[in-house]
Amino acid sequence: MLTGNESAELVVLSLLSEGASYGYQLTKDAAARSEGHLRLTPGVLYPLLRQLENEGLITSSWDTVRAEDAEDAGEGRKRKWYRLSPKGKRRLGQRVAAYESLRRVIDAFVGVRPREEGTR
Amino acid sequence: MIARPESAAGGSSLDRAGEPDSRSEPASIAAWLHALSRRMNVPASERQAVCDELDAHLCQRVQELMLCGLSEAKATADAIEELGEADELAGRYTQAYSHPRRRRIMQIGMLGIAGAAVVTAIVTFNGPGSVIPSSAFQPAREEPPEALRDIRVTADLSLRWDDFFQAIGQGAKLPVFVHWPQLRAIGGEMPTISPDNGIGVDLQGFALDAAITMLNDHANLTDDMGLAYRVQDGRIIFSSQAFFDRQETVLVTYDLTAAIGARKSDIEDGATTHEVVDSIKQLVTSLVHPDLWAENGGDLARMQTYGTKLFVSAPSRLQPKVQWVLAEMATAGPKDHAVPGAGANIGDRQMRVFPLKHVAAGETLGVIRSLQSLQPVDFTKATSDPGTNSIIVQGSADLLALVGAAIDAIDRPATQDRKPVSMLDPRFQIRAAGDGGLVIRASDGTELRCEELNIDPEAGMQAVPVGAKGERVPMLGDLPILNNLFTTPARAVPLRELPRE
Numbered sequence: 126m127l128t129g130n131e132s133a134e135l136v137v138l139s140l141l142s143e144g145a146s147y148g149y150q151l152t153k154d155a156a157a158r159s160e161g162h163l164r165l166t167p168g169v170l171y172p173l174l175r176q177l178e179n180e181g182l183i184t185s186s187w188d189t190v191r192a193e194d195a196e197d198a199g200e201g202r203k204r205k206w207y208r209l210s211p212k213g214k215r216r217l218g219q220r221v222a223a224y225e226s227l228r229r230v231i232d233a234f235v236g237v238r239p240r241e242e243g244t245r
Numbered sequence: 246m247i248a249r250p251e252s253a254a255g256g257s258s259l260d261r262a263g264e265p266d267s268r269s270e271p272a273s274i275a276a277w278l279h280a281l282s283r284r285m286n287v288p289a290s291e292r293q294a295v296c297d298e299l300d301a302h303l304c305q306r307v308q309e310l311m312l313c314g315l316s317e318a319k320a321t322a323d324a325i326e327e328l329g330e331a332d333e334l335a336g337r338y339t340q341a342y343s344h345p346r347r348r349r350i351m352q353i354g355m356l357g358i359a360g361a362a363v364v365t366a367i368v369t370f371n372g373p374g375s376v377i378p379s380s381a382f383q384p385a386r387e388e389p390p391e392a393l394r395d396i397r398v399t400a401d402l403s404l405r406w407d408d409f410f411q412a413i414g415q416g417a418k419l420p421v422f423v424h425w426p427q428l429r430a431i432g433g434e435m436p437t438i439s440p441d442n443g444i445g446v447d448l449q450g451f452a453l454d455a456a457i458t459m460l461n462d463h464a465n466l467t468d469d470m471g472l473a474y475r476v477q478d479g480r481i482i483f484s485s486q487a488f489f490d491r492q493e494t495v496l497v498t499y500d501l502t503a504a505i506g507a508r509k510s511d512i513e514d515g516a517t518t519h520e521v522v523d524s525i526k527q528l529v530t531s532l533v534h535p536d537l538w539a540e541n542g543g544d545l546a547r548m549q550t551y552g553t554k555l556f557v558s559a560p561s562r563l564q565p566k567v568q569w570v571l572a573e574m575a576t577a578g579p580k581d582h583a584v585p586g587a588g589a590n591i592g593d594r595q596m597r598v599f600p601l602k603h604v605a606a607g608e609t610l611g612v613i614r615s616l617q618s619l620q621p622v623d624f625t626k627a628t629s630d631p632g633t634n635s636i637i638v639q640g641s642a643d644l645l646a647l648v649g650a651a652i653d654a655i656d657r658p659a660t661q662d663r664k665p666v667s668m669l670d671p672r673f674q675i676r677a678a679g680d681g682g683l684v685i686r687a688s689d690g691t692e693l694r695c696e697e698l699n700i701d702p703e704a705g706m707q708a709v710p711v712g713a714k715g716e717r718v719p720m721l722g723d724l725p726i727l728n729n730l731f732t733t734p735a736r737a738v739p740l741r742e743l744p745r746e
Contacts, residue, residue, distance in 0.1 A: 148298060149305045167302055168329035172337035175295070179341065180542050190301070202304060203297045212542060219540060223531055226524050 133165060133173050135224065138217040141183060141209040148174060148205065174207060182213035273318075274303050277325050284335030287342040295338060299328065340465060393417050393476070398456040400448045407440035410483050413453065417481060424484035431471060431485050437464045438472060469536055490537070490545045490560035493631075497564050499555040501525060503575035522550050525574060529557075533566045565598050565630045565637050572596035572639065597645050600635040601656045610636050613651045622648060 140146060140154050148171055155165040177183045185208070189201040209217070278296045285292055303324045310320035328334060396416045400409055407423070414421030428438040437445070446463045448456050453474075461471030473486040501522060505512075508521045526548060530538040537559070539547040546559035557567055572595075601609060606629035613636075614624045626639040638648050 147301075149302050166329070167299075167306075167327055168334050168337070171295070171298060171302070172334065172341040175338060176341035182542065187297075202301050204301050205294075205298045215540070216542060219527060219530070222523065223527050226527060 133169055134177065135217075135220045136163065136165065137170070137173060137177065138182065138209060138213055138220065141207055142214065142217055145206045145208045147207065151207075177213065178207070180212075182210055182216050183207045184210050273321050273325060274300065274307075277328075277331060280331040281335050281338075284331055286335075286339040291342065303328070393419075393453050393481070396453050397450045398448045398453055399450055400444060400446075400456075402445050402447045403443045405440060406438050406442055406444055409444050410481075413483075414481055419476065420480045422480050422482045424482070424488060427485040427488045428472065428483070431464075431466060431487075467536070469534055487545060490562070493561045494545070494558060495561045495564065496556060496558045497567075499557065499568065499571050501550070501553045501555050501571070504571050505553060507575055522553075522555075525571070526550070526555070528574065529567055529570050532570055534563055537563065561630055562633050564628075565633060565635060568628075568637055569596055569598065595642060595645060596637060596639045597649070598635050598637050599649060599652050600633060601652065602634075603656050605631075606634045606636050607631060609652060609655050612655060613648060619644070619647060619651065 136155055137151060140151055140158075146154065148167065151174075152165045152167060152170060155163050174183065174185075178185055186206050187203050188206065190204045278300060281299070282292045282296055285295065287295070303321075306324040306327065307317065307320045310323055311317055315323065393413075396413065398413070398416075400412070404412075406428075410421050410423050425440065431438060444460060446459055448459065451459065457472055457474070458468070461468060464471065466472070469486055469490075471486055472483065473489050474481055474483045475489055476482070504525050505518060505521050508516070508524075511521060512518065526540070529548070530540045534546070535541050535543075537543040537545040546557070546563055548555060548557045548559075550556070555571070557564065559567065576595075610624075610627060610629045613619055614627070622638065622640045622644050624638075627637060629636050636652065638645060640648065
């Protein structure tokens with residue numbers, strides 16, 4: 126489960142790089158992609174989306190969703206769609222590169238076996 | 246398309262008084278959204294958008310849970326619970342709206358956190374007795390100008406911002422200029438600093454810097470984005486930190502040869518130099534005020550590389566940190582991977598930032614450059630940062646210790662006992678010593694024998710003393726800098742402090 130925006134931002138930008146999406150779908154995609162290990166809680170996701178939009182990293186638009194079995198064309202439910210902006214694409218590239226740098230650093234340590242006693 | 250739960254249909258519209266439209270929503274969702282709306286400190290137009298989006302989420306979630314077999318009441322309760330406490334969520338939204346570029350350092354990305362961890366590791370493993378290695382960056386305190394140093398700010402939270410600034414000016418006996426447009430812009434759509442708004446914080450006897458930190462914190466602003474001040478042309482100027490940063494932007498080039506050389510093993514493993522340079526840039530923009538870099542969406546700092554040169558255009562307060570990070574990277578590789586030439590001894594060299602409290606960094610750098618005993622120091626790689634009033638020097642640990650001692654001797658507060666020493670002062674007499682040296686004699690009989698006098702119009706005048714047997718007398722303990730150019734008493738040394746032969 127993600128508790129920090131630092132990881133959530135990377136995940137959200139990555140998901141949006143694959144196409145437009147909306148909040149609820151993002152939570153589902155994150156869970157599905159991680160086989161349930163990653164849960165973008167709505168309490169973290171929606172303020173983060175607002176922040177990313179404020180920073181110009183994503184753009185948004187509204188459309189109206191109507192029930193399939195609705196008999197009339199009355200008022201439906203609004204849905205806010207998000208898309209990755211060019212600036213967001215650059216940010217994602219940086220985040221990915223930073224993550225890969227970090228992974229290389231960590232790999233250099235986790236592969237080290239403890240020294241046997243008596244050896245120098 | 247997914248059908249909306251029957252009882253949840255109807256949208257999240259708020260009436261003019263901000264009350265939920267109870268005719269079309271189940272009470273729990275409506276009440277929760279209403280509670281959230283009241284707690285969010287965001288523009289009214291945005292509250293509706295937030296509620297619409299969350300309403301859509303809740304409805305979809307309720308429907309999904311009902312498909313799993315939950316009753317509508319239980320599904321609604323669970324969906325709301327997943328969103329968390331209204332207070333907490335409202336706080337997150339308020340923070341998200343607070344400034345377009347405002348993000349916490351914690352949000353800079355994994356590398357930033359890893360970088361900090363690496364720095365911590367360097368500090369931790371530097372050896373016993375050396376909790377803070379000499380090569381660690383020491384954030385320089387920006388000392389308030391003397392006129393403001395002793396001010397203590399006491400103010401009621403209802404005090405108007407305009408009155409607050411004027412009171413500071415009266416306390417310091419300096420005129421005040423306030424960049425209101427800049428300060429209003431700090432809050433984006435929610436200006437918090439405007440003439441008639443209250444400051445919002447009770448301040449009791451705070452130093453000015455501490456008061457400003459508290460005010461910024463109260464307004465949910467980082468130091469990079471909040472209120473700041475400078476004293477320029479005898480006036481206190483209050484504006485945004487971003488405004489001053491733009492004024493104080495400088496272009497600096499850094500040689501990446503050593504930092505790239507430290508990654509030689511990566512290059513041998515197939516990484517290209519371009520990739521290594523990119524990773525170096527990533528580390529800098531992740532660690533040094535990440536919000537300000539164009540690479541991260543900021544607009545105050547940017548960098549470009551040309552070959553092994555890194556050009557950094559950034560506020561002067563960032564440059565020492567950039568320099569420190571690059572120097573640390575240069576020492577990150579194995580010793581046997583050191584680059585011949587410019588980086589050959591980089592593993593033995595360190596960089597240190599010396600923050601100064603009482604004297605100007607630029608002038609002090611000029612003084613220590615002229616010290617004979619510090620000639621082994623490569624001052625071509627030294628610089629001063631007026632923004633943080635600090636001096637950055639590279640060299641071996643021993644030489645840096647000497648530099649530190651010299652700076653300590655110079656960086657002293659002005660006292661009544663210390664008077665300017667001028668070679669033009671009639672109290673001093675200079676005569677030939679007969680052996681090619683010189684003797685400087687003060688009116689109190691103190692004499693200093695010198696083998697030479699170095700006169701540098703830019704750096705001041707320096708006497709190099711010799712002992713009775715002609716040996717060079719160590720200078721740094723007594724710092725016999727005789728200086729007829731400096732005008733601030735704090736930088737002068739009374740002759741009676743000089744060693745007798």
